[in-house]
Amino acid sequence: NAGVTQTPKFQVLKTGQSMTLQCAQDMNHNSMYWYRQDPGMGLRLIYYSASEGTTDKGEVPNGYNVSRLNKREFSLRLESAAPSQTSVYFCASNRGADSPLHFGNGTRLTVT
Amino acid sequence: GQQVMQIPQYQHVQEGEDFTTYCNSSTTLSNIQWYKQRPGGHPVFLIQLVKSGEVKKQKRLTFQFGEAKKNSSLHITATQTTDVGTYFCAGQDGNKLVFGAGTILRVKS
Numbered sequence: 001n002a003g004v005t006q007t008p009k010f011q012v013l014k015t016g017q018s019m020t021l022q023c024a025q026d027m028n029h030n031s032m033y034w035y036r037q038d039p040g041m042g043l044r045l046i047y048y049s050a051s052e053g054t055t056d057k058g059e060v061p062n063g064y065n066v067s068r069l070n071k072r073e074f075s076l077r078l079e080s081a082a083p084s085q086t087s088v089y090f091c092a093s094n095r096g097a098d099s100p101l102h103f104g105n106g107t108r109l110t111v112t
Numbered sequence: 113g114q115q116v117m118q119i120p121q122y123q124h125v126q127e128g129e130d131f132t133t134y135c136n137s138s139t140t141l142s143n144i145q146w147y148k149q150r151p152g153g154h155p156v157f158l159i160q161l162v163k164s165g166e167v168k169k170q171k172r173l174t175f176q177f178g179e180a181k182k183n184s185s186l187h188i189t190a191t192q193t194t195d196v197g198t199y200f201c202a203g204q205d206g207n208k209l210v211f212g213a214g215t216i217l218r219v220k221s
Binding site: 058 | 113118121142143145147153154155156157160200202204206207208209210211212213214
Protein backbone atom coordinates (compact mmCIF):
# COMPACT_ATOMS: atom_id res chain seq x y z
CA ASN A 1 0.00 0.00 0.00
CA ALA A 2 1.68 3.19 -1.18
CA GLY A 3 -0.84 5.54 0.46
CA VAL A 4 -0.09 9.13 -0.58
CA THR A 5 2.87 9.61 -2.93
CA GLN A 6 4.44 12.98 -3.54
CA THR A 7 7.13 13.94 -6.04
CA PRO A 8 9.71 15.35 -6.00
CA LYS A 9 11.15 14.97 -2.49
CA PHE A 10 13.47 17.97 -2.87
CA GLN A 11 13.58 20.90 -5.29
CA VAL A 12 15.60 24.07 -5.63
CA LEU A 13 14.22 26.84 -7.84
CA LYS A 14 15.39 30.27 -8.81
CA THR A 15 13.03 33.19 -8.32
CA GLY A 16 10.59 33.36 -11.22
CA GLN A 17 10.85 29.71 -12.24
CA SER A 18 7.78 27.52 -12.32
CA MET A 19 7.19 23.97 -11.22
CA THR A 20 4.46 21.46 -10.44
CA LEU A 21 4.32 19.27 -7.36
CA GLN A 22 2.63 15.95 -7.99
CA CYS A 23 0.49 13.98 -5.57
CA ALA A 24 -1.32 10.67 -5.98
CA GLN A 25 -3.27 8.51 -3.54
CA ASP A 26 -4.34 4.90 -3.93
CA MET A 27 -6.89 4.76 -1.08
CA ASN A 28 -9.91 5.78 -3.17
CA HIS A 29 -10.25 8.93 -1.06
CA ASN A 30 -12.65 11.63 -2.14
CA SER A 31 -10.82 14.66 -0.73
CA MET A 32 -7.28 15.88 -1.25
CA TYR A 33 -5.34 18.78 0.25
CA TRP A 34 -2.14 20.75 -0.11
CA TYR A 35 -0.52 22.19 3.03
CA ARG A 36 2.67 24.10 3.58
CA GLN A 37 4.66 23.87 6.78
CA ASP A 38 6.90 26.65 8.04
CA PRO A 39 8.73 26.76 11.40
CA GLY A 40 6.46 27.93 14.20
CA MET A 41 3.41 28.20 11.93
CA GLY A 42 2.09 24.68 11.84
CA LEU A 43 0.38 23.38 8.73
CA ARG A 44 -1.41 25.95 6.62
CA LEU A 45 -3.89 24.92 3.96
CA ILE A 46 -3.14 26.18 0.46
CA TYR A 47 -5.90 24.54 -1.61
CA TYR A 48 -8.15 21.56 -1.27
CA SER A 49 -10.43 19.43 -3.39
CA ALA A 50 -13.43 18.07 -1.52
CA SER A 51 -14.33 15.79 -4.41
CA GLU A 52 -13.26 15.08 -7.95
CA GLY A 53 -13.99 18.07 -10.15
CA THR A 54 -13.94 20.68 -7.37
CA THR A 55 -11.19 22.81 -5.88
CA ASP A 56 -11.30 25.54 -3.22
CA LYS A 57 -8.90 28.02 -1.71
CA GLY A 58 -7.50 27.49 1.75
CA GLU A 59 -5.77 29.98 4.06
CA VAL A 60 -2.76 30.82 1.85
CA PRO A 61 -3.65 30.32 -1.86
CA ASN A 62 -1.82 33.31 -3.38
CA GLY A 63 0.91 32.32 -5.82
CA TYR A 64 -0.41 28.78 -6.30
CA ASN A 65 -2.76 26.92 -8.60
CA VAL A 66 -4.09 23.38 -8.36
CA SER A 67 -5.55 20.74 -10.62
CA ARG A 68 -7.61 17.73 -9.54
CA LEU A 69 -6.67 15.63 -12.52
CA ASN A 70 -8.82 12.65 -11.50
CA LYS A 71 -9.86 11.02 -8.24
CA ARG A 72 -6.30 9.83 -7.53
CA GLU A 73 -4.21 12.88 -8.46
CA PHE A 74 -4.01 16.45 -7.19
CA SER A 75 -1.19 18.69 -8.39
CA LEU A 76 0.08 22.02 -7.07
CA ARG A 77 1.66 24.54 -9.43
CA LEU A 78 3.89 27.49 -8.67
CA GLU A 79 3.77 29.73 -11.74
CA SER A 80 6.50 32.17 -10.69
CA ALA A 81 8.34 31.03 -7.59
CA ALA A 82 9.28 33.53 -4.88
CA PRO A 83 11.62 33.13 -1.88
CA SER A 84 8.55 33.37 0.41
CA GLN A 85 7.44 30.04 -1.04
CA THR A 86 10.44 28.26 0.45
CA SER A 87 8.75 25.66 2.62
CA VAL A 88 7.91 22.01 3.12
CA TYR A 89 4.81 21.03 1.15
CA PHE A 90 2.56 18.17 2.18
CA CYS A 91 -0.18 16.56 0.20
CA ALA A 92 -2.90 14.76 2.15
CA SER A 93 -6.11 12.89 1.47
CA ASN A 94 -9.14 11.56 3.34
CA ARG A 95 -12.54 10.00 2.70
CA GLY A 96 -14.18 13.36 3.42
CA ALA A 97 -15.01 15.78 6.22
CA ASP A 98 -14.53 14.42 9.76
CA SER A 99 -12.20 11.60 8.69
CA PRO A 100 -8.45 11.37 9.38
CA LEU A 101 -5.92 12.83 6.99
CA HIS A 102 -3.25 10.65 5.41
CA PHE A 103 -0.14 12.62 4.51
CA GLY A 104 2.54 12.12 1.89
CA ASN A 105 6.21 12.31 2.81
CA GLY A 106 6.52 15.95 1.79
CA THR A 107 8.46 18.06 -0.72
CA ARG A 108 11.18 20.35 0.58
CA LEU A 109 11.27 23.37 -1.73
CA THR A 110 13.90 26.09 -1.67
CA VAL A 111 13.54 29.22 -3.79
CA THR A 112 16.68 31.32 -4.14
CA GLY B 113 -12.56 31.85 9.88
CA GLN B 114 -11.87 29.36 12.58
CA GLN B 115 -8.63 29.68 14.53
CA VAL B 116 -6.94 26.97 16.54
CA MET B 117 -4.37 27.97 19.13
CA GLN B 118 -1.97 25.53 20.71
CA ILE B 119 0.33 25.93 23.70
CA PRO B 120 3.08 25.63 24.62
CA GLN B 121 5.08 26.09 21.45
CA TYR B 122 7.96 24.12 22.82
CA GLN B 123 8.58 21.78 25.79
CA HIS B 124 11.79 20.14 26.88
CA VAL B 125 11.33 17.44 29.55
CA GLN B 126 13.45 14.90 31.35
CA GLU B 127 12.68 11.32 30.39
CA GLY B 128 10.07 9.99 32.77
CA GLU B 129 8.39 13.36 33.33
CA ASP B 130 4.86 14.05 32.15
CA PHE B 131 3.95 16.34 29.25
CA THR B 132 0.75 18.17 28.29
CA THR B 133 -0.19 20.25 25.27
CA TYR B 134 -3.36 22.33 25.07
CA CYS B 135 -5.51 23.34 22.16
CA ASN B 136 -8.16 26.09 22.05
CA SER B 137 -10.54 26.99 19.26
CA SER B 138 -12.28 30.29 18.59
CA THR B 139 -15.46 28.38 17.67
CA THR B 140 -17.24 25.21 18.74
CA LEU B 141 -15.75 22.18 17.03
CA SER B 142 -17.63 19.23 15.57
CA ASN B 143 -14.57 17.12 16.30
CA ILE B 144 -10.88 17.48 17.02
CA GLN B 145 -8.03 15.37 15.70
CA TRP B 146 -4.50 14.93 16.99
CA TYR B 147 -1.41 14.20 14.90
CA LYS B 148 2.23 13.44 15.66
CA GLN B 149 5.12 14.39 13.41
CA ARG B 150 8.53 12.86 14.08
CA PRO B 151 11.56 15.02 13.18
CA GLY B 152 11.99 14.95 9.40
CA GLY B 153 8.74 13.04 8.94
CA HIS B 154 5.17 13.71 8.03
CA PRO B 155 2.17 14.14 10.35
CA VAL B 156 0.55 10.86 11.40
CA PHE B 157 -2.99 10.64 12.72
CA LEU B 158 -3.28 9.68 16.40
CA ILE B 159 -6.92 10.04 17.39
CA GLN B 160 -10.22 11.82 16.84
CA LEU B 161 -12.53 13.09 19.59
CA VAL B 162 -16.16 13.80 18.80
CA LYS B 163 -18.26 13.92 21.99
CA SER B 164 -18.38 16.68 24.57
CA GLY B 165 -16.22 15.74 27.57
CA GLU B 166 -14.78 12.70 25.79
CA VAL B 167 -11.62 11.10 27.18
CA LYS B 168 -9.64 8.53 25.22
CA LYS B 169 -6.44 6.72 26.10
CA GLN B 170 -3.72 5.15 24.00
CA LYS B 171 -1.19 3.51 26.31
CA ARG B 172 0.59 6.47 27.99
CA LEU B 173 -1.33 9.10 25.98
CA THR B 174 -4.59 10.60 27.29
CA PHE B 175 -6.73 12.83 25.09
CA GLN B 176 -9.55 15.03 26.35
CA PHE B 177 -12.24 17.07 24.61
CA GLY B 178 -13.73 19.92 26.59
CA GLU B 179 -17.35 20.07 27.66
CA ALA B 180 -17.98 23.08 25.41
CA LYS B 181 -16.12 21.39 22.52
CA LYS B 182 -13.82 24.39 22.18
CA ASN B 183 -10.70 22.99 23.79
CA SER B 184 -8.71 19.79 24.00
CA SER B 185 -5.57 18.42 25.59
CA LEU B 186 -3.05 15.66 25.07
CA HIS B 187 -1.23 14.33 28.13
CA ILE B 188 1.71 11.93 27.99
CA THR B 189 2.59 10.09 31.18
CA ALA B 190 6.23 9.23 31.85
CA THR B 191 7.69 10.43 28.58
CA GLN B 192 10.14 8.31 26.65
CA THR B 193 12.66 9.27 23.98
CA THR B 194 10.35 7.75 21.38
CA ASP B 195 7.79 10.48 22.20
CA VAL B 196 10.01 13.15 20.62
CA GLY B 197 8.29 15.11 17.86
CA THR B 198 5.71 17.77 17.18
CA TYR B 199 2.12 17.25 18.30
CA PHE B 200 -0.63 19.01 16.38
CA CYS B 201 -4.30 19.42 17.10
CA ALA B 202 -6.69 20.12 14.23
CA GLY B 203 -10.29 21.30 14.24
CA GLN B 204 -12.87 20.67 11.55
CA ASP B 205 -14.02 23.78 9.66
CA GLY B 206 -16.52 22.69 7.05
CA ASN B 207 -14.72 20.50 4.54
CA LYS B 208 -11.25 21.26 5.85
CA LEU B 209 -9.08 20.81 8.91
CA VAL B 210 -7.47 23.83 10.58
CA PHE B 211 -4.26 22.96 12.40
CA GLY B 212 -2.77 24.49 15.49
CA ALA B 213 0.86 25.62 15.32
CA GLY B 214 1.99 22.49 17.14
CA THR B 215 3.96 21.75 20.29
CA ILE B 216 7.53 20.54 19.84
CA LEU B 217 8.46 17.96 22.47
CA ARG B 218 12.09 17.20 23.27
CA VAL B 219 13.00 14.50 25.79
CA LYS B 220 16.32 14.42 27.65
CA SER B 221 17.53 10.94 28.54
